[in-house]
Amino acid sequence: MSPARALRWRQVRGDLRHDAAVNVALVVVVALSACLMGTGAMVMERLLSSVDRLFEVAQPPHFLQMHKGEVDLAALTRFADRHPEIESWFVEEMVGFDGAALAWERPATGASGDLGESLIDNLFVAQNETFDRLVDAADAAPVPEDGEVYVPVAYQESIGLQVGDLLTVATSSGPRTWEVRGFVRDAQMASSLSSATRFVVSESDLAALTAAGGGQPEVIVEYLLTDPGLASDLERAYAADPALPKNGQAVTYTMIRTLHAISDGLAAVALVLVAALLIAIALLVIRFVVRGRLEDDVRQIGAMRAIGIPARDIGRVYLTRYSLLAAVGCAVGGALAVLAVPLLTRGVQTHYGAAAAGGRGTLVLLVALAAVALVVVLGCRRALRLVRRVEVVDALVHGSTLDRRQSRRRARRQARRARRTSLAGARGGVTRRLALIDLRADARQWSLVPVVFFLCAFLMGLPAHLLSTLESPRFLTYMGAPQVDVRADLQLADDLEALRTDLTAALTADDRVADVQVHALVLADVEAPDGRRTVRVEVGEGAAQGIEMIDGAAPGPGEIALSLLNAEELQAAVGDTLTIHEGDQSRSVVVSGVYQDVTSGGKTAKMHGDPPPGATGYTFFVDLAEGVDPVALAASYDERFEDVTVLPMTAYVEQTMTHVTSAFRATAVLATAFGLGVATLITVTFLQLRLARERRAMGTLSAVGFSTAEILGQLRGKTAATAAVGAVLGAVGAVTLGGPVLDVLVASAGVGLAHLELAPDPWVATGGAVALVAAAWLAAVGLTVRLRGASTSTWLRD
Structure with a gap:
């Protein structure tokens, strides 16, 4: 080691011992910053890695179309033959039940409960063979025997279902019971923002459950493509073909991944933001400490400058010290991040499985720590520019880091303050x-x-x-909903129209209810610049009233309001005219406004008018009279109408x-x-x-x-x-x-x-x-x- 370097390290060791408390404080601040930055980066990496691994094992579809009603298999076959980018496709049959129809029991303890408070659709399916498989904790695709069911991991986490519990579904022909044999992860519907979840039963049990009645038969037409990037083109081609089934929502691979990232990745983004604020604090503290240290050592700096030591070499002594502190802080922060990440990714592992083994997580952590260290060191270098401005005479004679002009300016300011300052008669005391x-x-x-x-x-x-x-x-x-007290959702029932009439009459006659809005959920084909798109439209009197528009106003007769994502996809702005196809009829409507919505993949629309017959579902928005308890009213109607999910709006937001x-x-x-x-x-x-x-x-x-x-x-x-x-x-x-x-x-x-x-x-x-x-x-x-x-x-x- 050269004499200059030996002198530098001797000086660094002395400084570290001299200001031990300050150095510890700096290390702690840098460590906290590095911990949060590394944790946020690793949580996001684990999330994406877990999603990638689940997608690799389960192979979710690149494009899917939900549908309720008859399916023309010949039309689907012709469509697939015309599109060579389709690698594989199939039609998954399902039957959906409202949460109130599902109950569970634990024979060993006698504990029991139901899923009545669940808003999501509970879909029973058989295991898929080619792609879109539902997998267990071992990444296997279980095929249950008759009388067995595999339950979504979301219910294992939320209500504590266990292997061996009994799951009962109330059908029109009587209850049907299965034994819970395990839990499955669903690459297509694993997101907490998803509106449905899937249970796996045997093929014969699925056929018997569908025939038993009480549920809503549905299908998903699923496509696996040679290139996932072609999903949007296929979606447009599918929507433009009138012979294809499309009485439901269309979903692309990109939308699935986005929902996963948003529902579980926002916390990681928040951690990174908090880390950025802590880094800003660390830079302020370092600047203060460095400048204070230079002012304390100004005579030593002046002496070193006087004997010919360059300012750059003097700055290196201090930079070595603070670089070492930054390195120690980042090392401690990295160790804390490694300990914290497993605690913060338990939910990710439950829903998506463990991240794939490899060095990507370590690399992400090292990059995050290096970024923190680099910012801190650059902040130190900036503060150490003061060394170059130190003049030998001022440093040795006056002990000041200021040059003569700055010293004179400070002296004049202090003199003016001294002349203006008087302690005589000072309010609040001299102290x-x-x-x-x-x-x-x-x-x-x-x-x-x-x-x-x-x-x-x-x-x-x-x-x-x-x-x-x-x-x-x-x-x-x-979330595309007005601020009301109670929400009721009616979707999975044998006779939607009769149940809608009964519920509307009951709410209208109830003196506890101040106002009721009934909105029908319909699916319509809308002409877009690049072809037809299927849009989920909510139709009712006062549709979109009470919802804040980011542009325009709520729709009136002959008008439509679009969600932000739909407006972007349809390339429509306020005042534009859209052509809507409903069956064999078409009509033109004017875009009245654009609103924000995070439900249904962010793609919804609202139209003013009477709810049309043949809707796929109904939503009731209920305002109560003053003093009425929303929880009590919702509970009474939820018990009275078994096929309707009735919740206070606060509970709806909390659950979603x-x-x-x-x-x-x-x-x-x-x-x-x-x-x-x-x-x-x-x-x-x-x-x-x-x-x-x-x-x-x-x-x-x-x-x-x-x-x-x-x-x-x-x-x-x-x-x-x-x-x-x-x-x-x-x-x-x-x-x-x-x-x-x-x-x-x-x-x-x-x-x-x-x-x-x-x-x-x-x-x-x-x-x-x-x-x-x-x-x-x-x-x-x-x-x-x-x-x-x-x-x-x-x-x-x-």
């Missing part, structure tokens, strides 16, 4: 006046505290406010968004803990450096008669005041600036949202600011309490 003077004189130094607390408050507030937005009744408008909200709840808790911890840590680090620098000033105050309590009170007051400014501004910023940040994320996600208006929780905003100020105050008290008995000689001693 408070001195604290304000000190804050004004050292504003650049003290600015670190409010900036850090601003970022911490923002870090704590944004995930919490997003969680409250997802759980608020207002979020219904982003359960995976997303639970992930963000964990992220909000984590962000709060990290925010408070980082704020406390930075406060302690900052005050340690300030105490070392202000030791003589405090001794002077003690010598002229100020008590130790007054001197420490000044420091604590300055800390609390600056922290309060930053915390309040951060709480406000999380509300005002959080919306635009989220808009960028949701608009780029491609899930049917362009604008997400936050519904902030005032208790969260207030409580977060108060908690941060309390943390700052307690940190200041805890750090200075040991100085209560300090004497004047103690303050003035070097």
